[in-house]
Amino acid sequence: MENKGYFAHETAVIDQGCTIGAGTKIWHFSHIMEGCELGEMCNIGQNVVISPGVVLGRNVKVQNNVSVYTGVTCGDDAFLGPSCVFTNVINPRSAVNRKSEYLKTHVGRGATIGANATIVCGHDIGEYAFIGAGAVITKNVPDYALMVGNPARHRGWMSRYGCKLSFDGDGKSAPAYAVCKESGEKYRLFEGVVTLCQ
Numbered sequence: 001m002e003n004k005g006y007f008a009h010e011t012a013v014i015d016q017g018c019t020i021g022a023g024t025k026i027w028h029f030s031h032i033m034e035g036c037e038l039g040e041m042c043n044i045g046q047n048v049v050i051s052p053g054v055v056l057g058r059n060v061k062v063q064n065n066v067s068v069y070t071g072v073t074c075g076d077d078a079f080l081g082p083s084c085v086f087t088n089v090i091n092p093r094s095a096v097n098r099k100s101e102y103l104k105t106h107v108g109r110g111a112t113i114g115a116n117a118t119i120v121c122g123h124d125i126g127e128y129a130f131i132g133a134g135a136v137i138t139k140n141v142p143d144y145a146l147m148v149g150n151p152a153r154h155r156g157w158m159s160r161y162g163c164k165l166s167f168d169g170d171g172k173s174a175p176a177y178a179v180c181k182e183s184g185e186k187y188r189l190f191e192g193v194v195t196l197c198q
Helices: none
Strands: 072-074 105-107 145-148 153-157 176-179 186-190 193-196
Touching: none
Parallel strands: 072 105
Antiparallel strands: 145 153, 176 186, 186 193
């Protein structure tokens, strides 16, 4: 493969047919398999496997010991924490070939998946959602949601900067508002949906 401005450590394996954006870095013992699309400025840590057909947006950080399996896509600025786990078949058996049954998982723009979290296939992670370390995701996750535990439960809301938001109400009968203590950005909560105020 012709190098077009990305860095790959000498121990990394990059198969033919990949698209890798400029400024991306691929570190020790990682394997980028055929048909992958990695955006610009991604950082792929040590001992990472990116399976065929996976698409990563711009500036995606994949920490050490993560396997991103076929069926997974990630929006720009997603963070995949150390040793987090994706699946792509809901009922795997060694003796049964289920490659035609892969379920899709999308990790939204700016979302964080904590260390050792597990994402059960077929469930999407919303934009700027925050999945706590060790959480097990068994359902779709809304934008900005904070999810922790096994199975993961909704425990609040996070700003784009990764700060927990404190709303001035429950947002059920009327909109509630919160301000990110780090950025000063204002957020609105109404009927279980958080949006950034423009």
